[in-house]
Amino acid sequence: MGLEFSNNLEELERIEKLKNKVFKFIVYKKRTEQEVRNKFKSEIDEDLLEDIIEYMKEQKYLNDEDYVDRFVKETMNLKNTSIKDITYKLMGKGVSSNVIDDYICKNHETMIEYEVRSVRNVYLKKKDKLEENEIREYLFKKGFSPDSISLGIESGKEE
Numbered sequence: 001m002g003l004e005f006s007n008n009l010e011e012l013e014r015i016e017k018l019k020n021k022v023f024k025f026i027v028y029k030k031r032t033e034q035e036v037r038n039k040f041k042s043e044i045d046e047d048l049l050e051d052i053i054e055y056m057k058e059q060k061y062l063n064d065e066d067y068v069d070r071f072v073k074e075t076m077n078l079k080n081t082s083i084k085d086i087t088y089k090l091m092g093k094g095v096s097s098n099v100i101d102d103y104i105c106k107n108h109e110t111m112i113e114y115e116v117r118s119v120r121n122v123y124l125k126k127k128d129k130l131e132e133n134e135i136r137e138y139l140f141k142k143g144f145s146p147d148s149i150s151l152g153i154e155s156g157k158e159e
């Protein structure tokens with residue numbers, strides 16, 4: 001009985017160390033569930049890793065919806081990019097398309113305003129160097145919607 005208790009205690013200590021390691025990874029920089037899985041899949045047994053991820057979600061340390069919200073707000077403050085580009089980057093981080101689509105639907109008007117503003121900013125930067133049709137092509141290749149391109153360029157012309 002003493003040996004069994006000792007083994008259980010050692011196993012609990014090992015699990016706590018692994019939880020702590022995952023916790024440090026998450027709080028150092030906000031992460032998605034998939035980023036955690038990818039980082040620890042070779043170190044931690046799959047079932048145990050899923051339990052740890054579930055625990056982190058219950059404790060509100062890991063939440064893909066919050067991650068998307070934070071990522072989009074940071075991107076909107078720092079960059080001029082398209083909704084499509086934001087979507088691809090989030091999918092690259094392992095966020096499910098359902099979570100991304102839900103966020104975009106709930107914040108559709110804000111996202112469209114941001115995309116039009118981004119087009120305007122890019123247009124204003126490039127209008128002295130490129131023809132309008134070249135700017136339109138550039139923006140289209142960057143994932144901006146045709147409607148956002150038209151609205152953003154018209155807005156830029158008014159300045």
